[in-house]
Amino acid sequence: MGMQCHFRGVEFPSYVDELRDIVTTVEPRLRLIPEMRQHVSRFTDGADMDEVYPKLFLGDCDAATNEAYLLRNGITHILNAADNTSGPARVKTGAEFYKNPSIIYQGLDLLDMPFINISVHFEKASEFIDEALASGGCILIHCRQGRSRSATIVAAFLMLRRNMTAARALTLLRESREIRPNNGFLQHLADLDLKLFRAKFEKLQEEMSSSSDSDSEFDLESDSESDSSC
Template sequence: MINPIFTCSPSVDDQTLSSTWLPTDEELRRIKEFQEIERRGDAYQQYLRFGSGEEPSIVLDNFLFLGNRVHGSNLNLLERLQIKHIINAGETDISEKLPHDRFDIIYITMDDDIRTNIRQYFDRTNELLHNYYMKNERCLVHCAAGVSRSATIVLAYLMKYHHNTLKDAFHYLLEKRPQIYPNDGFMLQLLRYENELIKSREIVSTEETSKVNNPIETIQEFEKKQENQNQ
């Protein structure tokens, strides 16, 4: 089943951030802080040299994976990881490469553009992802590179359901997928979404969400653990 959702505007230079979103000085300061965190360490440099990886990153064990469009169209990989749901947040519909009777595919077409209103999708994607989580069904969220658009969708979900702040969610996801790099417009919208959740008290932690944590795993470690559990 394929569900197309809207279309967003083409890419523009980052200088339009201020005219598009009118960020405050404090918001610009916080965006810069996240940029500095993103650019630290060897993992991001490895991404600049080699790309977004041959396999998706495991965000939450037995549930949430984050990757690129190659992962999203690789039938063997999806079957091996027992993925049931796919959220494609890229600009290209690649679902024709997959059997539609075996995957639930949500296609949200958007550009990786600071003008793109990605906030409009958070409520829907959060609801979808948490439903999958509660049903113990696996989902891959991807865009072109698994770096900006899909990472933003995952951060919004983590912030609402599994972590108290954007900073907590960001550090957690960065540990799982070091190459994440949401554009400045997306980071600004995440900051404002954090404020929404704080005001509505939706990110108050519970005993259930506070226990959600898992060590960094490669796909090989993940599959080995599965084999041991099935023995």
Template sequence: MAKGGDSSKGGDFQKHLAGGETTGQYLAQVLYNTKTDFKPLPGFTEKDDNTSSYRLQASVDCDEVCPNIYIGDAATAKNKKYLKMLGITHVLNTAEGKRFGFVDTDANYYKDTTMKYMGLPLADLPSTCINQYFHAAATFIEEAVSTGGKAFVHCMMGMSRSATCVLAYLMIKEQMLASKAIQTVRSNRDIHPNDGFLRQLAELDNQLRRQRL
């Protein structure tokens, strides 16, 4: 059961959570204590030792963090050849925009493919209210997985915004506790959601835990 200390917020109408409220500090500790098992780049094997394969591998950064769900960076998102090779059907850009720190792709960028696109204009700042997009992102990822497709979720580096949205999916649609979701994703990719995002994931965890009591 998630932990992190009791909370005095909310009054008597809130249902008591065994083990106390989940906190961002607790999730940060779970993140710190979970080590990443670095694996070969998805789509390649040890037999892929030709020059073109090495060049492609050097230009992309991507990991399959759970079955048919991938997290990666901006360069990978723009490499449509690689996404097609992986069989990606849905692309979720959690950093859509033209400013520094954002990724300037949109639905038009993928119009020459069959990939479905969703863009979220999120800044990687603790003050960003990423929670307003949790359910929309989760539904988009679920659509890919439930129809036999594959979702590629990215931001600029593939560490904070994208990881947070995948964690929300696992919590909302797969009914994982936040701690379990973090362990699942972090074991497959070196993710680093910022402190504000961890706090919002903790709040989501408490909401979902109460709903399931």
């Protein structure tokens, strides 16, 4: 991963090619899946989820459909990024699937295809995740394999609510789990990165302008006081 450039603490956004490099070159520091002493493949051994941020787990359909496993690991909220009403790779759960009333559910109608506009879900999903963590809960965000749709949603949350750039968010996730958002989703993260950068830069410009105006007013007052004392 290349060096992140910044100006007065505002990091410049990444191009989509840089994000693609991160999700193909950063080596995950894989930990054992909760409750498993050893495993051969994280995608064939059954329930599979990783804590990628405090109290925030990224996982697959087997974890999402094993309610006893979720409860043993303290999961209180579920965000299903594969709650599509049609198409492939759907995870058929829903609020009615979970019998324990302590589990709060939200689903996203979302296909794992490059032409899908996943960005329309960023704000709503980020709000749900933020509320879950703020309440002291523990949340699982999942899709079919926990690699593309759900990983993109978590990256957007980290950008929107935890002030991370796309590069930092994807690096953090990749270090904890073998994520691989499709190229279309990476482009949406790059677009969000640019949008957030522009907003931060405009705010910085306003602050610098306001500070400059205040300094000018101070200088004028000082000159006036000097004149009156002569």
